[in-house]
Amino acid sequence: MIQKNSWRNRSSFGDRFFWFSLAVIISTYITFLVALLFASSFHTSSSSILRLFSQSEIRYALRLSLLSSTVSTLLSLWIAVPSGYYLARCSSPLLKLIEVIMDIPLILPPLVVGMLLLILFQTPPGRWLQSHIPVTYAIPSIIIAQGVIGTAYAVRMMKDAFASLDQREEKVAQTLGCTASQAFWYIAFPAAKRGIFSAAILTWARCFGEFGPILVFSGATRLKTEVLPTSIYLEMSIGNLENALAVSFLMIGVAVLLLLAFRLWGESASIHKPGTAI
Amino acid sequence: MKMNTTHPFFAVLLVTSIIVGLALKLMLSPYSKSNTLKIYCAAALRPPLENIAREFESRFDQHIEFNFGGSQTLLSNLETTGDGDLFIPADDSYLQLAEQRKLIQQIFPIAKMHAVILNSKDHPPIKNFAELFDVKLKLAQANPDAAAIGNLTRNALSKINRWGELKLHTEKYGSFHATVSEVANAVELGAADAGIVWDTVAFHYPKLKISKLPELDKIQGNVSIAILQSTRSAKLALKFAFFCKARDRGREEFRQNGFQITDDEVLPSQLDR
Known part of the structure; x- marks a missing residue:
């Protein structure tokens, strides 16, 4: 806010040129993104998108995509928040190695992640687990595949979020008798709300669009493990570009609406609770 | 330090469990069939x-x-x-x-199924094998190491000593793709002028014309x-x-x-x- 006001007050040519340059860069990028959608819109129609809702397979894929992304995001955060806090606050000679290992899902091609998961669940412990809970080619495999990639993103974001917080408040609390756990739950955790919220949004978006590991680890079984990216792949594999793009636009529409709603809700929460940095 | 509110851990655990539980119930209900x-x-x-x-x-x-x-x-x-x-x-x-x-x-x-040439709507249909070597033609093919049609095309054209030439031409002016569907989609979108695909794949592109060439006749899947x-x-x-x-x-x-x-x-x- 302060920055916006000061921007208005500044009238020097240099400042205006600076902000103008930033505006040009962002508008060029947005134009490119809009052009992507605009060019694709000629290959499908609104009636094709509406027709999708009459297909039980697509309705199922939409529901599964929304639910699995939400579950994966929540589970990812359960790992990412403590891991991010640990990486941001602890100093250990092994820290760099730990970070590299946690980044592996980001480095590997998505198909390889799927293949690795498939192999893992065919090992004796994996088979034992599957004798109790079916994982491979079943819904849990979607959540695991999305979660593996989503967690890697979330850990990175949570580490940055905690690292950017001033550590002094936690230190002061601890000198006043707080345990490390209390300092985390009552000081660091609430202060990192904004970071957790951003991580949740981006992780959800990443999980919603995940495809590579799901194709290998979960298969593409209609009315069972078909998520929206799988539907796009199945339509493209028989040359039905119109339907493939219609599903893509449906995905974009749903994702944009939800992300917008999340952000607006986040902003209104920060307005109602002055001082809460959501 | 006295903490008189519910511990955040339990609040977060409760909310997460409720959401995950409801979502899992909704996801797992549709299928449980024997036979x-x-x-x-x-x-x-x-x-x-x-x-x-x-x-x-x-x-x-x-x-x-x-x-x-x-x-x-x-x-x-x-x-x-x-x-x-x-x-x-x-x-x-x-x-x-x-x-x-x-x-x-x-x-x-x-x-x-048989190999045919799928022609882009922006390009006149290929009439003979020599036209595939036109420097202005962007030819799309399936990768011979990844897709069956690519492999069979390589085998068939190697027998009549035309594969090396076509491979070089495709690498220089055209493109290789991982699957035959990607070849057909490239032609459909106009990213390629022509592509070697199965007739059964071409069947799904009714707006595009196909060409049958004698050199491709023996390529059968x-x-x-x-x-x-x-x-x-x-x-x-x-x-x-x-x-x-x-x-x-x-x-x-x-x-x-x-x-x-x-x-x-x-x-x-x-x-x-």
Whole structure:
């Protein structure tokens, strides 16, 4: 806010040129993104998108995509928040190695992640687990595949979020008798709300669009493990570009609406609770 | 320091558990069927097989579960998991690989497909093989190491000493793709002027013209259905294979989707055994 006001007050040519340059860069990028959608819109129609809702397979894929992304995001955060806090606050000679290992899902091609998961669940412990809970080619495999990639993103974001917080408040609390756990739950955790919220949004978006590991680890079984990216792949594999793009636009529409709603809700929460940095 | 509110850990745990529990309940409810026939099927064969499966399910009160994907991916998957009843790849070269790995019990040929040139709507149709070497032509081909049609094209053209030349030309002016569907999609979108695809793939692009060249005549792919060693219901798997080959059922469905069907057929009386 302060920055916006000061921007208005500044009238020097240099400042205006600076902000103008930033505006040009962002508008060029947005134009490119809009052009992507605009060019694709000629290959499908609104009636094709509406027709999708009459297909039980697509309705199922939409529901599964929304639910699995939400579950994966929540589970990812359960790992990412403590891991991010640990990486941001602890100093250990092994820290760099730990970070590299946690980044592996980001480095590997998505198909390889799927293949690795498939192999893992065919090992004796994996088979034992599957004798109790079916994982491979079943819904849990979607959540695991999305979660593996989503967690890697979330850990990175949570580490940055905690690292950017001033550590002094936690230190002061601890000198006043707080345990490390209390300092985390009552000081660091609430202060990192904004970071957790951003991580949740981006992780959800990443999980919603995940495809590579799901194709290998979960298969593409209609009315069972078909998520929206799988539907796009199945339509493209028989040359039905119109339907493939219609599903893509449906995905974009749903994702944009939800992300917008999340952000607006986040902003209104920060307005109602002055001082809460959501 | 006195903390008189609920511990945030429990609040977060409660909210997460409720959301995850509700979502899992909604996700896990739709399927729990016995009598399921598990089929690994090439994604390109989805249209005829989904229709055949629908009819089979309603006639015999069985449930069919398809796992669609690229033939090579499916082969790797069924090898890794050791689970499934039937395997229907886009081309029987994958069945030979599966046989070498001792994954197959029995194979039934169903249909044939031939290589053709799919022409972009912005480019005049190719009339002869020499036109493929036009420097202005962007030719798309399936990768010979990744896709069956690419492999068979390489073999057929190597025999008449034209492969090396066409490969170099495609690398310089055109493009290689991982799957035959990607070749067809590149032509459909105008990213390529022409592409070598199966006639059954071209069938799904009715707005585009096809060219048949004598040099490509001998490139033939065979679609077959294989019963896997891992099947838990060989009798049911055999029944579905027969159903796919039956004159008025599977064969008709394949024919309607642009396939040339094999000469042998299953008579209706064999289906009810």
